[in-house]
Amino acid sequence: xxxxLTDIIRDAFEAAKxxxxxxxxxxxxxxLEAPKQAAHGDVACPLALALARQAKRPPRExxxxxxxxxxxPTDLISKVEVAGPGYINIHLAPGYWTRQLLDILxxxxxxxxxxxxxxxxxxxxxxxxxxTGPLHVGHGRGAVVGDAVARLLTANGHRVDREYYVxxxxxxxxxxxxxxxxxxxxLLGRKVDLPENHYQGDYIRDIARRILDTDGEAHAxxxxxxxxPRFSTRAYETILDxxxxxxxxxxxxxxxxxxxxxxxxxxxxxxxxxxADLLAAEKAYEKDGAVWLATTRHGDDKDRVxxxxxxxxxxxxxxxxxxxxxxxxxxxxxxxVWGADHHGYIQxxxxxxxxxxxxxxxxxVVLVQLVSLLRDGQPVAMSTRSGEFITLxxxxxxxxxxxxxxxxLTRKCDAPLEFDLALAKAxxxxxxxxxxxxxxxxxxxxxxxxxxxxxxxxREVYADAANWDLSALTDAETLALIKQITQFPExxxxxxxxxxxxxxxxxxxxxxxxxxxxxxxxxFVSDDIALTRARLVLAAAVGQVIHNGLALMGVGAPERM
RNA sequence: GCGCCUGUAGCUCAGUUGGAUAGAGCAACGGCCUUCUAAGCCGUGGGUCGGAGGUUCGAAUCCUCUCAGGCGCGCCA
Numbered sequence: 001x002x003x004x005l006t007d008i009i010r011d012a013f014e015a016a017k018x019x020x021x022x023x024x025x026x027x028x029x030x031x032l033e034a035p036k037q038a039a040h041g042d043v044a045c046p047l048a049l050a051l052a053r054q055a056k057r058p059p060r061e062x063x064x065x066x067x068x069x070x071x072x073p074t075d076l077i078s079k080v081e082v083a084g085p086g087y088i089n090i091h092l093a094p095g096y097w098t099r100q101l102l103d104i105l106x107x108x109x110x111x112x113x114x115x116x117x118x119x120x121x122x123x124x125x126x127x128x129x130x131x132t133g134p135l136h137v138g139h140g141r142g143a144v145v146g147d148a149v150a151r152l153l154t155a156n157g158h159r160v161d162r163e164y165y166v167x168x169x170x171x172x173x174x175x176x177x178x179x180x181x182x183x184x185x186x187l188l189g190r191k192v193d194l195p196e197n198h199y200q201g202d203y204i205r206d207i208a209r210r211i212l213d214t215d216g217e218a219h220a221x222x223x224x225x226x227x228x229p230r231f232s233t234r235a236y237e238t239i240l241d242x243x244x245x246x247x248x249x250x251x252x253x254x255x256x257x258x259x260x261x262x263x264x265x266x267x268x269x270x271x272x273x274x275x276a277d278l279l280a281a282e283k284a285y286e287k288d289g290a291v292w293l294a295t296t297r298h299g300d301d302k303d304r305v306x307x308x309x310x311x312x313x314x315x316x317x318x319x320x321x322x323x324x325x326x327x328x329x330x331x332x333x334x335x336x337v338w339g340a341d342h343h344g345y346i347q348x349x350x351x352x353x354x355x356x357x358x359x360x361x362x363x364x365v366v367l368v369q370l371v372s373l374l375r376d377g378q379p380v381a382m383s384t385r386s387g388e389f390i391t392l393x394x395x396x397x398x399x400x401x402x403x404x405x406x407x408x409l410t411r412k413c414d415a416p417l418e419f420d421l422a423l424a425k426a427x428x429x430x431x432x433x434x435x436x437x438x439x440x441x442x443x444x445x446x447x448x449x450x451x452x453x454x455x456x457x458x459r460e461v462y463a464d465a466a467n468w469d470l471s472a473l474t475d476a477e478t479l480a481l482i483k484q485i486t487q488f489p490e491x492x493x494x495x496x497x498x499x500x501x502x503x504x505x506x507x508x509x510x511x512x513x514x515x516x517x518x519x520x521x522x523x524f525v526s527d528d529i530a531l532t533r534a535r536l537v538l539a540a541a542v543g544q545v546i547h548n549g550l551a552l553m554g555v556g557a558p559e560r561m
Numbered sequence: 562g563c564g565c566c567u568g569u570a571g572c573u574c575a576g577u578u579g580g581a582u583a584g585a586g587c588a589a590c591g592g593c594c595u596u597c598u599a600a601g602c603c604g605u606g607g608g609u610c611g612g613a614g615g616u617u618c619g620a621a622u623c624c625u626c627u628c629a630g631g632c633g634c635g636c637c638a
Binding site (some may be wrong): 033034035036037040044046049052058059083084085086087130167169170171172288289290292301302304305306307308309310312314315316318339340341342343344345346347367369370372410411412414415416417418429430431432434435437438439441442445446448449450453490491494495497498500502503506509510513516517519520521523524525526560561 | 563564565566567573574575576577578580581582584585586587593596597598600601602603618619630631632633634635636637638
């Protein structure tokens with residue numbers, strides 16, 4: 001449709017030029033917009049505004065000259081007019097819109113999804129919370145956003161895998177193990193204090209108890225070197241299990257849990273070989289006894305240490321090897337979802353990609369701004385180590401999974417989010433998710449109603465609509481609603497291109513508002529069989545789009561509420 | 562000091578690669594259930610788009626400067 005209109009417009013301008021009514025060197029690309037106001041038609045073309053200077057005439061005159069040469073097929077276009085500063089506004093024929101409804105029902109759950117033309121293999125890495133404690137609200141935001149990004153890219157025709165990077169290496173694992181051991185000794189009645197910089201949360205005590213249950217008192221008096229690996233591993237695996245359970249509850253499932261420890265297995269290890277390759281390529285160098293990656297060559301502030309003077313590799317070295325490994329699995333695009341406190345890390349990872357021989361544009365970092373927690377309006381410091389945090393599980397218990405997901409997705413990632421648990425609880429009933437879900441439920445109640453009164457239901461609407469007379473759907477309010485529905489594929493494409501997940505919930509709220517308003521004014525089920533059928537087709541299309549939109553967010557679409 | 566993000570209605574936030582009269586939810590106020598679900602609908606009030614310049618037919622959007630807030634600038638992870 002857009003391509004056809006583009007041709008019609010371009011031909012009109014060329015015809016005006018040929019007729020000597022316009023002069024310009026080269027026609028700018030034809031841009032088509034969806035006007036915000038119904039009075040401005042269905043498609044607006046601001047081409048004359050861009051052409052005014054070249055043509056040395058006011059844009060309005062340019063439009064009038066061109067519009068006179070527009071010839072249109074009446075089954076597609078019903079009216080063309082010049083308005084405002086010089087827009088060419090096009091009104092599409094009602095028949096065009098009712099055909100759209102049939103397309104929606106035919107496409108079903110795939111409506112709004114786009115084919116695989118430019119499909120890429122994409123890896124979305126997200127959450128990747130250190131397995132040292134439960135997920136808190138901040139992790140929840142990243143989890144929900146990452147999952148929605150994956151859903152969105154899938155809908156746009158990409159082949160997407162989800163991955164969680166498990167940071168099970170490093171000093172934090174030792175501290176975790178020692179924290180657990182202290183709790184273990186305390187359970188045995190020993191007088192031991194938990195050092196301040198250790199993990200204070202109660203969950204550590206639970207893990208210690210489980211070790212006590214399975215291993216008995218065996219680790220009480222042995223040297224640290226003997227018990228530490230056992231305690232660290234046992235603790236992080238238990239925590240990771242809990243994290244996995246919590247994410248599953250949110251409908252988030254990973255294709256792979258990538259263990260950082262795997263980067264230190266084998267001979268040479270992936271980390272060692274990555275470093276060796278970069279040294280050989282002279283992209284890394286030795287200085288002051290350490291090995292540095294020359295990231296400044298690609299825009300970083302300073303070079304970064306990969307191997308410390310004491311021979312121990314850095315977290316960054318793991319990440320270099322990890323991203324090298326990701327590319328080696330054949331992904332054309334990597335998306336990392338990070339908390340905003342890691343933004344200083346982007347430049348060095350981009351540089352790292354370049355030095356590994358990949359296009360830095362192949363790596364996209366989605367920065368999710370921090371969630372600052374409030375309790376009764378007062379900021380609460382959150383830290384896993386201090387044990388002071390609100391877990392994702394607590395939030396989900398209070399306000400529900402759907403409302404939590406919707407809440408996190410209904411703002412752009414760039415914006416910091418203030419999360420007041422008391423406020424979130426209070427707003428549960430007002431959460432826009434119910435407004436959208438309610439619209440969907442209403443559609444399904446209509447199916448039930450019409451089955452009682454007319455003896456057909458959802459199945460017949462989908463199966464037979466193509467043979468029904470939809471000519472009743474021509475009034476302005478109906479067309480306005482249809483137009484809203486048909487924006488969905490464009491919204492999905494736009495949101496996918498920009499990784500702007502929040503576009504979906506905003507669109508859904510507008511669509512739900514349109515439907516609720518229409519529902520109040522117009523009866524769907526009546527004695528007029530043709531009208532009832534036509535309106536049910538309309539309702540079905542609304543329900544389908546809301547269902548598909550909610551699916552992109554991982555939010556349920558209930559049939560009754 | 563340097564870098565990234567943010568600043569739009571009382572509050573929380575949208576604003577589609579620069580477009581027509583800057584929008585929505587909540588809060589406030591006033592209406593609507595004998596009818597397909599009132600978790601709904603209709604209406605009213607509410608704005609110097611942080612500020613100042615600039616770019617052009619046209620700026621919340623782009624550029625410069627500036628103010629305010631958040632975050633980050635380790636041979637930590």
